Amino acid sequence: MRRILFISMLMICVGFPAQKANAQIVILDIIKAGIKKVIKAVDLQVQRQQNKVIWLQNAQKVLENALSKLKLTEISEWTEKQRNQYKIYFQELHKVKSLITYYKRIKDISAKEARLVHEYQRAWRMVRGDKRFTPREIEYMGKVYLGMLDETVKNIEQLMVVVNSFRTQMTDAKRLEIIHAVSERVDQNYNDLLDFNRENALLSLQRARAGAEQEEVKQLYGLK
Template sequence: MKKLLIIMVLFCSFCKANAQAQELEQLALNIEKLAQFKQILTNLKKAYEILYGGYTTIKNISEGNFNLHQTFLDGLLKVSPAVQKYKKVADIISLQLQIVKEYKAAFSRFKNNTLFRPEEIEYLSKVYSNLFSKSLQHLDDLATVITDNKLRMSDDERLQRIDQIFTGMQDKLVFLRQFNSNTAVLGIQRSKEKNDVDVMQKLHDVK
């Protein structure tokens, strides 16, 4: 009986010691988990600070770039004196005046030539009117290119555009002169044919 009692006391002591050991082990685990959780929170805080700092930096940079970009764009609205004094600007205006002068003179001659029928005169009028309108469009384009706050273009782009307008105006003057020449040739041919008919009529005394 005494032996059994001793065994029971020893068993209880063992259970108690075992329970304490488990509690200590659990406590150690809890402490370790707490430390890990604290480290996780620390890492998250650092990550947030990095992200926020990066976002702020990017935001500031982007705003700075936008301001620079806007300044650059505003600068493109200004026309430099070099562009405004470009020789072809005056040449374009001179070409347009030449077009007007030559088409008016030619149309006046053709209109007073009885060898051209009314419908032909009307056709000539439409051709000249269309040509004049397109030459005015070139002048409008030129005015837009050399005027501040109209277009966002660099000086090189403006000069290239002026060159294109100059070429377009040249082409129209070349067309006008060729058209006038062809029409004049037609008038000469008709005049010659009429003269030939008149001569034949006189020879045969049928007039």
């Protein structure tokens, strides 16, 4: 009876990390899909805006060439409409160049998120395969990683809000506010992940036997 109870408790302990691993795989798929969606949307919008910049720059050159051919007397006879039209070209050119800057910043943040996910995958794979950690410790680490991944999902959602905002009403100031906030959170999440991974690696190193096993742990976790 005691043997059956012991085996049952062991299966429960081992089962928890497995459940956490499955949950992380699901969230990881969501994050990957989200990152791909953001990057694809950004690439598409950047291309559209770049095409618009080219069109506006060509239109600007046409106007400038036309103006250069005009005599001084004819320039003085410009109508207000022509003046406004020339002014609008410059305003529109500045606007689309600003949009490209927005999208490039969003894409940079998405790239950081992708690096975060890659680092998570590498660390979680090593932790789960490290026999120096107990099932309960792996379960705890899984909870911490789940929390980090949850924050990553929220960051992706905020980026999509900004991407979609160009089809809705949102001020430039609000867009910049969201982009800046998300960028800071991504940097903080990434640093937290690296710190947590290092803590786990050092714990594993402390438990390793002297000599070859310690060197193996250092090589595995990239410790110096």
